[in-house]
Amino acid sequence: MPDEFRVPLIIRGEIIDDAAVEHGGRRGGVSFRAPDIARHVGKLTLRTPSHMADLYTLSFEQILDYLVELGTRLDFDTNPHVREAFRLSCITSGLSDSILRFHYARLGTMFNRAGMRAMVERSCGVDYLEGWVDQGPGMVPGLTARTRAFGARSIHVIAGNAPIVSILTVIRNALTRSDAVIKLPSNDPLTAVALVCTMVEMAPDHPITRHISVAYWKGGDDAVERAIYDPRGVEKIIAWGGFASVKHITKYLQPGIDLITQDPKMSGTIIGREAFADDATLRSVARRLALDVGAQNQEGCVSARVIYVESGTDADGVARANRLGELTFAALQSLPPHLSTPHKAFDQALKSEIDAARLQDEDYRVYGGKTNEGAVIVSQDDYPVDFSRMLACRVGNIVPIDSFETAVRSVNAYTQTIGIFPEALKEALCDRLAFQGAQRLVSLGGAATMQHNMEKQDAIEPVRRMVKWVTVETADGAMLEALAG
Amino acid sequence: MSDYFKRLLKDPTSFHDAPYDQAFTLTIEQIGQLHLEGARKRFIGLRPGLSVLDKLAREQGIEAIETIDDIAPLLFPHTVYKSYPLSYLERARFDKLTKWLGGLTTTDISNIDATGIESIDDWLDLLDAETPLTVAHTSGTTGKLSFVPRTKEQWRQTIVHSATIIRDWWGHGSGPDILKDKMPIIIPGYRYGAAAAQRGNGIQVDLYAGGEDNALFMYPDARFSADVASLAGRLRAAEARGEAGIGDIPQILLDRRESLLELEQRRPEDVRHFFEEAQRRFGGKDVYVTAMWAILFDWAEEGLKRGIKNIFGPDSVLLTGGGKKGKDMPDNWRDQVLEFLGFTNFYEMYATSEMMGLCIKCEYDHYHVPPVIVPFLLDPQTGVPLPRKDGTVGRFAGLDLMPNTYWAGLITGDEVRMSGWETTCACGRTGPYVHPEIRRYSEAEGGDDRIVCAGAPEAHDRALEFLAELSM
Numbered sequence: 001m002p003d004e005f006r007v008p009l010i011i012r013g014e015i016i017d018d019a020a021v022e023h024g025g026r027r028g029g030v031s032f033r034a035p036d037i038a039r040h041v042g043k044l045t046l047r048t049p050s051h052m053a054d055l056y057t058l059s060f061e062q063i064l065d066y067l068v069e070l071g072t073r074l075d076f077d078t079n080p081h082v083r084e085a086f087r088l089s090c091i092t093s094g095l096s097d098s099i100l101r102f103h104y105a106r107l108g109t110m111f112n113r114a115g116m117r118a119m120v121e122r123s124c125g126v127d128y129l130e131g132w133v134d135q136g137p138g139m140v141p142g143l144t145a146r147t148r149a150f151g152a153r154s155i156h157v158i159a160g161n162a163p164i165v166s167i168l169t170v171i172r173n174a175l176t177r178s179d180a181v182i183k184l185p186s187n188d189p190l191t192a193v194a195l196v197c198t199m200v201e202m203a204p205d206h207p208i209t210r211h212i213s214v215a216y217w218k219g220g221d222d223a224v225e226r227a228i229y230d231p232r233g234v235e236k237i238i239a240w241g242g243f244a245s246v247k248h249i250t251k252y253l254q255p256g257i258d259l260i261t262q263d264p265k266m267s268g269t270i271i272g273r274e275a276f277a278d279d280a281t282l283r284s285v286a287r288r289l290a291l292d293v294g295a296q297n298q299e300g301c302v303s304a305r306v307i308y309v310e311s312g313t314d315a316d317g318v319a320r321a322n323r324l325g326e327l328t329f330a331a332l333q334s335l336p337p338h339l340s341t342p343h344k345a346f347d348q349a350l351k352s353e354i355d356a357a358r359l360q361d362e363d364y365r366v367y368g369g370k371t372n373e374g375a376v377i378v379s380q381d382d383y384p385v386d387f388s389r390m391l392a393c394r395v396g397n398i399v400p401i402d403s404f405e406t407a408v409r410s411v412n413a414y415t416q417t418i419g420i421f422p423e424a425l426k427e428a429l430c431d432r433l434a435f436q437g438a439q440r441l442v443s444l445g446g447a448a449t450m451q452h453n454m455e456k457q458d459a460i461e462p463v464r465r466m467v468k469w470v471t472v473e474t475a476d477g478a479m480l481e482a483l484a485g
Numbered sequence: 486m487s488d489y490f491k492r493l494l495k496d497p498t499s500f501h502d503a504p505y506d507q508a509f510t511l512t513i514e515q516i517g518q519l520h521l522e523g524a525r526k527r528f529i530g531l532r533p534g535l536s537v538l539d540k541l542a543r544e545q546g547i548e549a550i551e552t553i554d555d556i557a558p559l560l561f562p563h564t565v566y567k568s569y570p571l572s573y574l575e576r577a578r579f580d581k582l583t584k585w586l587g588g589l590t591t592t593d594i595s596n597i598d599a600t601g602i603e604s605i606d607d608w609l610d611l612l613d614a615e616t617p618l619t620v621a622h623t624s625g626t627t628g629k630l631s632f633v634p635r636t637k638e639q640w641r642q643t644i645v646h647s648a649t650i651i652r653d654w655w656g657h658g659s660g661p662d663i664l665k666d667k668m669p670i671i672i673p674g675y676r677y678g679a680a681a682a683q684r685g686n687g688i689q690v691d692l693y694a695g696g697e698d699n700a701l702f703m704y705p706d707a708r709f710s711a712d713v714a715s716l717a718g719r720l721r722a723a724e725a726r727g728e729a730g731i732g733d734i735p736q737i738l739l740d741r742r743e744s745l746l747e748l749e750q751r752r753p754e755d756v757r758h759f760f761e762e763a764q765r766r767f768g769g770k771d772v773y774v775t776a777m778w779a780i781l782f783d784w785a786e787e788g789l790k791r792g793i794k795n796i797f798g799p800d801s802v803l804l805t806g807g808g809k810k811g812k813d814m815p816d817n818w819r820d821q822v823l824e825f826l827g828f829t830n831f832y833e834m835y836a837t838s839e840m841m842g843l844c845i846k847c848e849y850d851h852y853h854v855p856p857v858i859v860p861f862l863l864d865p866q867t868g869v870p871l872p873r874k875d876g877t878v879g880r881f882a883g884l885d886l887m888p889n890t891y892w893a894g895l896i897t898g899d900e901v902r903m904s905g906w907e908t909t910c911a912c913g914r915t916g917p918y919v920h921p922e923i924r925r926y927s928e929a930e931g932g933d934d935r936i937v938c939a940g941a942p943e944a945h946d947r948a949l950e951f952l953a954e955l956s957m
Contacts, residue, residue, distance in 0.1 A: 094937075161937040185936040219936075241936035264940030301938040348865060348880075349898065349927055356564035358544070359537050360585070363570050371867075383572040386629060386722050392939070412727035436727065 005032040005088050007189045010196050011043050011213045013204050023186070023218065030091045032189060037217040037224050044213060045233025046153050046179050054207040055151060055177040060120075060130050063174055064113050066208050070170075071111025073198050076104050081194035085163070088190045094161060094299040094345060094393075102338035103163050107195075110167045120175050123455045123463035124149045129176065132472055143475045149467040151178030151211075152235040152258075155228065157219075157249065159240035159262070160188030161299045168454070169238075170195050174208045176467045181228070184216040185241075220248045231256030236466060238262065260465050265416030265439070265458060266389070267292075267447055269307040269396075270407045272425040276311060276320050285421055286327035288445030292419040293396040294332045294340035294374065295448035302417045302440075302448045305391035306384045308407035311400045313382050321400035322365050325378035329367035332374050332394060339449070343393035346372035350395060353387040369395065382406055404429065413437035416458060419447040490515050493856065497523045497886035500857045501642040501841070505653035508855050509914035513906065516916050517553070520859040523886035525550045528559065531892055534591030537565060538892045557861055557870040560882045560894040565589070566631035566839060567623075571722050574715065575733045579608045590634035590891045592617055604737075605630070605711040609679045621681040622711050623838050628718040630711060633681070633839050634891050642887070643841050644688040651773075651802055654832060654845055660802060661771070667695040668773045668802075671763055673780055676702040678709030681838045693773055701766060703759045713741050756787060764796060771798035774826065777807035782818050785825035795827030803831035835919060839895050840885035844919055849911050851904075851918035859884040860917050862903055863896065865926060873917070875904035880926065881919065898925050 008017035019033035037044075046052070058066075074082055086104040090097045120126050127133050132146035154173070158165050166182070169192065173180040182192045192214045199209045217224045229237065229252035239246050240262040253259055269292055275285040292304035311320040332340070354369040357377055364385065369375030374394030377385055382401045391397060401407060408429060411418065415437050420426035421444035430441050439459040455463045489507050492499050497519070500508070511519070528550050532539050538559070542548070545558040569585045572578070579599035587594050594616050602608045605622075612618050619640055623631040635643075651660045661668060670693050675683050686702070694700040716738060723730035774797070776784075781803075788796065803826065815821070823829055833846040844852035854860045862871045862879030871879045881901040884894035902920040909915050 157936070159936040159938045161939065165938070187936065240938055245936050262938065264938055266939065299937070299939065301940075303939065346866070352562035352564045352896070352898075355562040356568035359540050359565060360568045360570075361540075362581075362585075379570075381570065381572060383570055384726065386571045386718070388725050389721075389940070406729055409729035409732075410727040412724070415727075 005030065005084070005190065007032050007034040007184065007216045008193060008197070009035040009037065009040060009213075009215050010193065010200065011040060011215075012210045013200050015197065015200060016040065023216070030088065032088070032216075034189075034216045037215055037221075040215075041224055041227045044181055044215060044228060045155070045230070046211075047233045049153070052151060052153070052177070052179060052211075055179075055211060058177070058207060060126055060175075063177070063208065064116060066203065066206065067111050067116060067171060067174055068113050070195070070199060070202060071108035073202055074107040074111075074195070076101075076107070079194070079198060081190075081197045082107060085188075085190035085194040089163070089188055092160070092187045092189075094187075094343065095297055096337070096341040096344055098337040098341055099297060099339065100163075107163065107167060110164070110171065116171060116175060119171075119453070119455050119463070122453055123461060124176065124467055129467075135471070140475075142479050143473060145471050145473045147469055147471045149176070150470050151176045152466060152468050153179045153233065154236040154238055154466065155181045155183060155234055157183045157237065157239040157241065157245060158185055158192065160185030160191075162296065163188065163191045165240065166192035166195055170199075170212065172455075172463055172466060173212060176463065177211075178466060179211040180213065181234075182212070182214045183219070184214060186216075186219075189216050219245055225249075225252060229253075229257065235468070236260060238462065238466065258465075260460070260462055262458060262460075262462065263414070265301040266306075266414055267302050267304055267417035267419075268407075268411070268415060269304045269419045269444065269447075270404055270425065270429070271307065271309045271324075271421045271444065272404060273310040273312075274422045274425075275309070275324070282324060283327055285444065286324055287331045288421065289324075289328050289396070289419070290331035290335060291339070291445045291449055292447040293328070293376075294335045294394045297340055297343055298392055298394050298448075300448055302451070304396060304417075304419055304447055306388050306410075307396055307398045308401050308404070308410065309398055310402070310404050310407075313400050313402050317402070318378075318380050318400050321398050322378050325365060325367050325376040325398050328396065328398070329374070329376040332368075332376070340394065342372045342374065344372070346393045347390065350387065350390045350392060353385070353390065354395065357385065384410075408432055408436060411436035411438050416440055417442055417447045419444040490519070493519055494522060497526070497857045498642070498889050500855070500887055501646040502649055504657055505649050505855075506657045507653075508857075509853060509916060511856055511915055513915065516856045519856050519886075521550070521553050523857065524553065524556045524859055524884055527884070527886055527889070527892070528556075530889065531591060535892055536588040537561075553859065554870045556859060556884055556894065557863065557868070557882070560861065560884065560896045561892060562896050563631070563837075563839070563898065566633055567629040569632075571629065571719055574605065574719065575723075575735075577603045579603075582608065583612075586620070586632060586634055590618065592634065592636060592890050594618065603735075605715060606679075606708070609711060613679075619684055620679060621684045621838060622679055622714065624680055624682070624714060628721065630715050630718065631838065635684075635841075635888070636890055639841060639888060639890070640684055641688055641692075644685050644692055646841065646887075647685075647804060647843070648693065650843065650845060651804065651832060660830065661773075661800065663693045663773060663802075667699065668693055669767045669770055670694045670700045671767060671772050671774045671797075672701070673703045673759060673776050673784055675704045675707055675709035677707065679711055680709050680714060683709055689773075689775075701759070701762055703755060710741070712738060713745065716742055716745075756784070760784075760788060760793070764793065768796055769798055771800040773802050773804070775804040778805055778818075778822070779807060779814070781805065781822045781826075782814050785822040788825045789821060794825050796825060797827050799828050801826070801828040801830065803828070804834070805831055806834040806836065835923065837883075837895060837897060840883065840893050841887040842885050846921070847910060847912040847914060847918075850921045851910050851912070852921070853905075853910070853914050854883070854903075854917045854919065856916055857886045859886065859894075860903065860919075862901070865900065868896075873906040875907045876902060877904075878902045881923075898927060900924050900926050 006019045008015050016035045018035050020036040022033050024031035089100050128149040132148045135145040156169050196214050236258045238260045311317045357364040358366040365378040367376045376396050378398045384399050385397045417440040418438050573582045579602040583597050583599045617636045619637050621633045648663045652662050690700045723734050834843040835852040836843045842855045842858045844854050846852050861882040862877050865880045871877050881899045882896040901923050905917040
């Protein structure tokens with residue numbers, strides 16, 4: 001019997017931890033207790049916009065100071081909140097303990113001063129957050145304008161498949177001088193709590209601490225959500241996740257609320273014919289492909305699932321694809337444990353599909369997939385498996401094709417990242433893949449292991465959308481008066 | 486050793502018309518013997534002619550059935566009956582689909598020439614016409630269609646079996662003997678088609694009703710098309726393949742999607758007409774009704790709204806099952822259905838399309854597994870069979886010994902609790918039974934607020950939702 005966890009409610013620096021309500025039966029058999037949100041719902045959102053003013057007593061540098069110091073306090077060995085979040089995640093997360101330990105031991109590294117500054121420069125621009133920026137001459141002579149980016153009162157309905165989501169939310173909220181209520185996901189209810197508890201202990205009265213709240217309620221609880229999603233207290237909702245979670249929210253949309261959806265996405269791979277130049281190249285491609293499939297246990301939207309390979313579809317071509325499948329599966333088994341391990345909760349519906357595919361050897365060649373070790377399924381024709389949407393738990397599907405054209409046409413708006421080999425193919429295809437809907441094109445092996453300019457996320461630039469772009473226009477009074485005739 | 490038991494031991498298929506009440510008087514030892522010997526008989530008899538079973542046995546390293554647990558690794562994942570690639574359909578490779586199906590039945594269909602066939606309906610018609618098979622497909626509401634290679638003889642046996650259950654479930658001869666006395670049959674669905682729900686229609690008209698004049702269907706002239714039923718799975722798979730996928734969908738299928746929307750608009754009128762006919766032709770008479778609960782509730786709600794109740798005679802019977810199917814129904818939905826129908830004699834089942842046997846609910850709400858089904862509870866993670874101990878919870882699997890031309894050993898996606906091994910049910914029926922709280926493993930975990938960033942949203946499609954409703 002796993003022990004019971006407590007998920008406190010934190011409202012603007014006040015920690016409420018009365019564990020009044022039990023939420024049971026979650027993944028891993030875990031249950032946790034949290035305060036009764038209905039009793040506190042009135043205080044959760046900020047109904048008085050004037051209370052945003054304290055954030056404007058801080059300079060951007062002071063905000064960075066705060067975040068950098070927060071980063072130093074997230075030490076795995078000394079911070080009990082971080083350890084508790086890790087302990088619960090070991091039960092609820094799809095990531096294995098070794099991968100989680102790697103992430104939780106490095107929570108602080110995201111709070112890198114230069115990194116955070118660069119992120120803002122590439123999105124809003126620091127000068128826009130710091131003051132009114134002259135917009136240069138406009139269409140009307142004598143009319144000038146200055147624009148500034150202001151923080152908004154927001155609800156963040158976050159995803160729980162990786163701790164980075166909580167970290168990004170806290171950082172983005174602080175840097176944009178926004179006010180956040182974080183709705184905790186049941187698959188990771190404690191990482192955001194750990195961050196915000198640490199903030200409260202570090203600087204209980206600091207404006208940044210006073211402008212972040214975290215709460216758990218059961219998604220879809222109408223009585224609670226009706227009170228929370230009210231334009232008098234909320235300007236923006238940043239919602240991660242799929243149809244069900246977003247559908248709840250759309251019920252409450254009305255003029256005055258801006259919904260920013262971070263839709264779920266799938267990622268894939270395109271491997272050109274050059275991979276088969278010689279055995280050494282193929283082995284190297286297999287090792288890089290194993291990274292794209294296996295890193296973070298394929299839990300992320302960045303993880304590769306369907307892999308189009310320009311091997312040809314005749315018998316020799318399929319044999320080449322099978323060889324890549326065999327090598328990739330072997331490479332998957334050798335990934336280091338901080339990146340990837342056999343999945344601790346292998347999806348049994350997927351397992352049924354793999355078991356049936358294995359018996360259908362005319363159409364599929366299955367490497368692995370016996371228990372929870374992961375698998376590479378090689379289609380023996382130029383079609384992905386019919387269950388491609390279910391691919392997870394380190395299971396990739398290699399699809400042999402005659403020309404990369406098939407791969408390009410298979411990309412759609414739900415395609416996030418595409419790992420590509422060789423580089424020349426990536427350069428040649430990047431514009432076309434973008435038309436089709438792809439949002440991030442990377443060197444094979446770089447899909448789930450590293451990421452540059454994460455603020456571009458899914459090609460929607462959420463940081464720019466989280467702020468309000470306010471303009472001050474100035475014209476000569478006499479000129480205006482002349483318009484009155 | 487009773488003759489009854491000896492007969493089942495010798496030929497489990499003979500169970501289809503054996504007195505049903507006697508099945509639940511066998512001792513646990515007899516049931517165990519029947520399971521083991523029956524499983525051996527089926528494994529030895531079917532393996533040489535079933536390439537898929539042979540492959541699985543080789544893969545699992547099982548050459549002989551020593552104990553009942555040796556069967557567990559040989560149970561098919563339920564996906565086996567839909568393991569053909571959808572590309573066969575998109576590329577009209579019905580020759581390959583035939584070959585695929587041939588691996589799942591000992592009936593020789595290798596002589597079938599499916600070249601030139603372009604639709605699933607035509608392919609099924611071809612098999613109907615030229616082989617002993619009448620293949621049934623599942624409704625496919627969530628994805629791909631399964632195809633179960635049942636023979637014409639087995640369909641007839643299935644219908645006879647249901648009649649035997651109705652006659653004997655509450656005691657020998659306690660229910661109407663439909664085969665002998667005939668009864669009007671009322672089915673709020675399609676008359677024709679190859680879905681499991683339609684396959685028995687013709688035989689029921691013949692054996693139960695004694696002719697078309699004594700039968701009423703919601704769509705008496707229409708066929709529930711397998712091609713339409715396959716739409717949901719094919720469109721979803723196509724969408725996942727982007728432009729390349731959408732381009733592969735034949736225009737005729739897209740047109741059929743449109744026609745579903747028209748049918749949906751006409752639905753209230755069709756339902757009303759069906760009522761009127763039911764009342765006009767069979768009101769007050771004792772009838773046989775078969776339908777899933779969800780559709781019966783729709784029917785009852787509409788009828789009660791219009792003040793219609795007690796529509797049929799008090800000695801009517803209802804064969805049903807299926808639960809709420811995600812429908813929003815009030816707490817007293819069951820009472821509403823019974824009030825509308827006007828009788829209380831119903832037979833509620835838990836069953837899978839691949840098996841011929843049914844598990845019928847007793848007065849203590851337990852679904853009794855008949856002795857010709859070898860039931861297993863498997864560990865949901867490892868697939869290892871759990872001990873035959875009362876109150877055990879696991880993934881339900883079973884081998885139905887009645888089918889003798891295909892392997893009816895299946896692992897379901899259902900989490901169930903099973904008892905009856907150690908203590909007999911209070912109703913007195915011997916043998917294992919399934920407790921009423923049955924849920925899909927896919928529903929068991931997660932919930933609405935387990936949010937991840939990976940996935941591909943599926944657009945809401947009204948036509949496909951209606952298809953789901955039609956398929957119930």
